[in-house]
Amino acid sequence: MSFKQEVIRPVRNLLPSVWGDLFLNNDKKADLGEIEQIAEDLKEQVRKDIIVALGNQKEHTNLLKLIDTIQRLGISYYFEEEIANALQRVYEAYGDDWNGDNISIWFRLLRQHGFHVSCDIFNKYKDKHGAFKESLTNDVEEMLELYEATSLRIQGEVVLDEALDFTRTHLNDIAKDPLHNNSIMSTHIQEALETPLHKRIPRLEALSYIRFYEKQASHDETLLKLAKLGFNLLQSIHKSELSQVSKWWKDIDAPKNLPYVRDRIVESYFWACGVYSEPKYSLARVFFAKVTQTTTLIDDTYDAYGTYEELELFTEAVERWSLTCLDMLPEYMKLVYKTLLDLYQEMEPIMEKEEITPLFNRSKEFMIEFIKGYMIEAKWVKEGHIPTTDEHASIAFVTGGGGVMISSCYLGMGEIITNEAIKWAVTEPPLFKACSAIGRLLNDIASYKKEREREHFPSIVECYKKQYDVTEEYAIDMVHKQIEDVWKDINRESLICKEVPRRLITVVINYVRTLYYLYKYNDNFSEVGEDMKDHIKALFVHAMSV
Numbered sequence: 229m230s231f232k233q234e235v236i237r238p239v240r241n242l243l244p245s246v247w248g249d250l251f252l253n254n255d256k257k258a259d260l261g262e263i264e265q266i267a268e269d270l271k272e273q274v275r276k277d278i279i280v281a282l283g284n285q286k287e288h289t290n291l292l293k294l295i296d297t298i299q300r301l302g303i304s305y306y307f308e309e310e311i312a313n314a315l316q317r318v319y320e321a322y323g324d325d326w327n328g329d330n331i332s333i334w335f336r337l338l339r340q341h342g343f344h345v346s347c348d349i350f351n352k353y354k355d356k357h358g359a360f361k362e363s364l365t366n367d368v369e370e371m372l373e374l375y376e377a378t379s380l381r382i383q384g385e386v387v388l389d390e391a392l393d394f395t396r397t398h399l400n401d402i403a404k405d406p407l408h409n410n411s412i413m414s415t416h417i418q419e420a421l422e423t424p425l426h427k428r429i430p431r432l433e434a435l436s437y438i439r440f441y442e443k444q445a446s447h448d449e450t451l452l453k454l455a456k457l458g459f460n461l462l463q464s465i466h467k468s469e470l471s472q473v474s475k476w477w478k479d480i481d482a483p484k485n486l487p488y489v490r491d492r493i494v495e496s497y498f499w500a501c502g503v504y505s506e507p508k509y510s511l512a513r514v515f516f517a518k519v520t521q522t523t524t525l526i527d528d529t530y531d532a533y534g535t536y537e538e539l540e541l542f543t544e545a546v547e548r549w550s551l552t553c554l555d556m557l558p559e560y561m562k563l564v565y566k567t568l569l570d571l572y573q574e575m576e577p578i579m580e581k582e583e584i585t586p587l588f589n590r591s592k593e594f595m596i597e598f599i600k601g602y603m604i605e606a607k608w609v610k611e612g613h614i615p616t617t618d619e620h621a622s623i624a625f626v627t628g629g630g631g632v633m634i635s636s637c638y639l640g641m642g643e644i645i646t647n648e649a650i651k652w653a654v655t656e657p658p659l660f661k662a663c664s665a666i667g668r669l670l671n672d673i674a675s676y677k678k679e680r681e682r683e684h685f686p687s688i689v690e691c692y693k694k695q696y697d698v699t700e701e702y703a704i705d706m707v708h709k710q711i712e713d714v715w716k717d718i719n720r721e722s723l724i725c726k727e728v729p730r731r732l733i734t735v736v737i738n739y740v741r742t743l744y745y746l747y748k749y750n751d752n753f754s755e756v757g758e759d760m761k762d763h764i765k766a767l768f769v770h771a772m773s774v
């Protein structure tokens with residue numbers, strides 16, 4: 229008589245998708261011709277406003293405010309050239325010596341667009357003892373703007389570190405003081421304190437800023453109407469793409485064939501929309517959503533189902549990257565492997581046509597390195613090895629996924645992927661590494677408690693505690709500090725990468741903004757919270773009333 233040994237698998241308590249088939253059959257694009265025409269006329273008006281303001285030096289402060297409003301309303305992609313040209317001209321005219329009002333908006337906008345303007349201008353806000361002037365606290369909007377500007381700081385910019393402490397403390401008091409504020413402003417401040425503008429996903433910022441802006445007596449009707457129409461026009465495109473990726477995922481039928489896998493195609497598409505929402509990046513968005521769900525499939529295979537021996541086979545098959553390897557895999561893994569290979573095969577001819585094959589090939593290599601990283605994690609789990617923080621970083625910053633995820637974001641973006649950009653991206657530049665680091669740190673902070681409940685690769689919190697013999701609270705504080713440092717590194721890198729089209733840098737920043745949103749408090753990707761559900765509905769279900 230033979231006994232079949234029961235296989236022990238590290239399965240997790242899996243939550244099903246909260247969306248069912250809601251987005252599956254939403255692929256009919258509405259006829260929006262008439263709305264598009266109205267939007268065209270409004271755009272023309274805004275374009276003229278930008279050009280007129282640029283031509284008159286006295287209007288330059290208003291020009292910056294106009295650009296800021298356009299960005300916050302989520303319609304800057306209509307005016308890409310005008311905005312880039314206006315900011316270039318402002319930079320050439322003033323350099324570091326901006327002499328208009330609203331220095332914080334000037335600083336934030338120029339830095340966001342890649343101009344390395346000096347932070348010394350903020351010393352104007354200090355008194356002779358080197359402290360921030362108390363009189364600043366009388367102007368709430370200026371304080372808020374200064375607070376927002378501090379998020380663009382890089383390492384060593386002490387005046388901005390101090391400005392952050394100063395503004396955060398006072399804004400906190402002001403937000404809580406009913407005598408000081410109306411409730412709209414108070415909510416606005418609280419939201420800023422929770423997530424500064426620089427760290428917000430632009431689509432979600434548009435959603436909340438449109439609501440805030442329309443309540444402001446001074447709002448511009450043209451901009452407001454364009455923002456609402458633009459929002460609905462984009463939504464109709466996004467709905468159709470979401471339906472497309474949902475169908476792709478439905479065909480794989482993971483809930484039946486791979487029941488251990490997180491069914492997160494909607495959240496994956498949300499991530500893609502966080503990175504880029506413009507109509508012209510439709511192909512890239514769809515591909516990136518599929519990559520994210522496929523990577524989740526692989527992550528769950530390593531973390532929540534595969535035995536060590538099975539994972540060794542899978543890793544070898546991935547290194548060989550050929551359908552001929554299917555036979556060596558256990559039955560359930562064949563579908564995981566085929567999903568991965570099919571996804572890239574589908575993209576290959578398009579990549580050839582776009583002449584970005586070297587980036588495509590490198591992206592595949594990033595995927596292989598990433599999966600090999602999962603195998604090392606599995607080995608350490610098997611050995612019960614708790615790594616030092618440096619050892620942890622050497623692997624966890626690979627499985628943090630910067631290389632594979634950012635290179636995938638770029639696939640399908642079209643002509644903006646220049647030869648220079650390819651040369652840069654294939655080297656795995658510091659910006660990609662920063663994405664890995666911040667992804668890992670945020671993810672570990674969000675999920676370390678849950679992961680403790682089953683056999684799992686140790687989080688940075690565990691490693692830190694063990695190596696330095698410190699409390700959990702202390703370790704968590706250290707990780708938060710590291711996260712802030714990585715933001716500063718991202719800001720610095722985004723100012724020095726001059727050879728790369730700016731939109732490719734904002735892809736990285738938007739990717740990190742989405743990570744931040746997903747993992748800032750909890751793991752919203754694995755356990756979708758109420759806020760995220762509301763945001764997904766607002767973005768992909770309900771049109772905005774105009």
Ligand SMILES: CC(C)=CCC/C(C)=C/CC/C(C)=C/COP(=O)(O)OP(=O)(O)O
Pocket residue numbers: 520521523524527531627628629630633667668671675751753754
């Ligand atoms: C946040 C992060 C590390 C992202 C890397 C980018 C990436 C590959 C994203 C798609 C798959 C995903 C959500 C993995 C995190 O799984 P998990 O929460 O189970 O994390 P773990 O298994 O890597 O610890």
